[in-house]
Amino acid sequence: MLLVCVLLITNCASEDNSSNLNVQPTAEAKSWFNNHEADYNTSILQYIGSLQWENAIVSDGKDGEVIEVPFTLKENLSTSDEKGKLYNDHHRLVFIKNEPNNFKMYYVQAFTESESANISDKNYSYYSIKDNFNGQIFIQDLSSNKSNAFQFKNGQKTQPSLTAKWREEYYDYTFIGYWSEGGTFSPIKLLYCNGGSGSDDGGPTYGGGPIAGGGGSGTKNPTETTIIIITDPSFSNNPCLASIFAKLGGSATFQKYLSNFDGNFSVANLKLSASSTISNGVNAETSPPSNYLIDISFNLNNLNRPGLDVARTFMHEMIHAEMFRKLLSLSSVNGEIDATKLNQMLTQHNYPGLYDYYTRYGVNGMQHEQMAAHYMDTIISFLRGYDSGLTQSQYEAIAWAGLKGTASWNALSEAKKQSITSTYNSWLSTGSTQCN
Structure with a gap:
């Protein structure tokens, strides 16, 4: 799965110290999640098979410590768009402390352009994306259900024009469902409809951009729902x-x-x-x-x-x-x-x-x-x-x-x-x- 932390087995003391330092923030995030999971009305939490807390990735930067926990889905489920054009999906829950004893929680999902892409290491994180990553990353704020999508080329976010084909495709739905042996995707439930690329509206970002800060028009009361x-x-x-x-x-x-x-x-x-x-x-x-x-x-x-x-x-x-x-x-x-x-x-x-x-x-x-x-x-x-x-x-x-x-x-x-x-x-x- 995406972003599983691969720790090289070496005698390097700094690696051992880094691993030990990750224990406290991970334990705190896990405790908070166990106490607050029921507060969230979002589809993805219903389908998590196993949260890999032991493989949590902790990174630090201007927004503070960020804890990212890879997870698998239940019963061989997968995610894609309705037509099955997205593949090789990988999942994480992301926790960012926004005040003492409280976290903001996000769902991060990546689709790569290569079925054999190896992105199971800690170089893929909130603060950075490996320089050879080609694909798309979706991130959803689980409080507001607001989502954003980002395209990466050689580890860099692309910023196409408003008429670019890939941007138009981002205004689409992401479903959870099953892949058949013949390669056909059968969606069973909508996870989210993304809000397009970029963060001009203040929405959540990933791979070197702030999620927790910014505020602006990207925030809304989680009880508010735009019903059409x-x-x-x-x-x-x-x-x-x-x-x-x-x-x-x-x-x-x-x-x-x-x-x-x-x-x-x-x-x-x-x-x-x-x-x-x-x-x-x-x-x-x-x-x-x-x-x-x-x-x-x-x-x-x-x-x-x-x-x-x-x-x-x-x-x-x-x-x-x-x-x-x-x-x-x-x-x-x-x-x-x-x-x-x-x-x-x-x-x-x-x-x-x-x-x-x-x-x-x-x-x-x-x-x-x-x-x-x-x-x-x-x-x-x-x-x-x-x-x-x-x-x-x-x-x-x-x-x-x-x-x-x-x-x-x-x-x-x-x-x-x-x-x-x-x-x-x-x-x-x-x-x-x-x-x-």
Whole structure:
């Protein structure tokens, strides 16, 4: 792996002293990581197989001591772009102390231009890059998830024009996935979307440039998320839908699902639209991904009901969209779900739950079954957060709307079914028909 510290076995006393001096900062970084790993909501930490603390590289310079820890990925996973054009990847976690007893943490990844490149020594570090290195280095701030990419030629960062081909290619996604024996890369989850080359915006750098200092526009609150949602005029110009969507900005549950379509990190885009041609009795439809786009379309003829019921439709369809997004992450071919690839991923890479629903109900039929079996508490919690004035039985009855006929519904007693239906109809008949 990249940057594994190769210590030459010699009698040189300075080498022994250098190794001993690395123990204290490495131990401190390890202790901090063990106490703070759970604070980070970032994909790469989920896939680390083994952190090689014994091979940590400690370098010193104007930003202080920097501890770099090589690691391997789980289960023969690898990383590349979606088309599999990047190869020979190597990984490190980088720790820089930014205040007493606290560190900033970064993910560093390198792709070389040569499959046989030997970059497993300490000459590749935060402060310097070996003079024969040709390739690309990506670095991600794990607090803000901001990323930058750098091209190196003979150990020097290149600074191409804005129209240079390699720079255009940097505005792309890096996925984690599997290489097949035939050399095809199958992405399963997006790690990050890099922010382009260079550090003019104050973002993280590597190989002789400051990460910890600089500040500027490259820093942002880790709780802030830039979410790009496409809203069709048919949706945004409808007062009911626009007002409900605005109110959902205060729903932590809804926003959690919406953030999975973050414009920087999602494998798909989300579009919200509306139509008057959707079948009667259908409140909304969520379309399977097409060209990386998932469309939720609301029935304009079914908005004469309480705002909470319309909000429930929002949440119901958002769960559909999230399910499609997960399936796309496993099986994307040109931004669509490929059934053959999906079946292969589910059978070969240990997704027993998804595989069970998929084989029993198919790509579309599985979603309501999953929702009824595993998402009822989520929907009820969402409803209570949107309107706290109802009873538990009313929340439960509203949550079941749209999920009748599933195996979970059919497993209920007839008395329970009748109670749920009666409670929902009673609430609906007495509630406001205004979407508010």
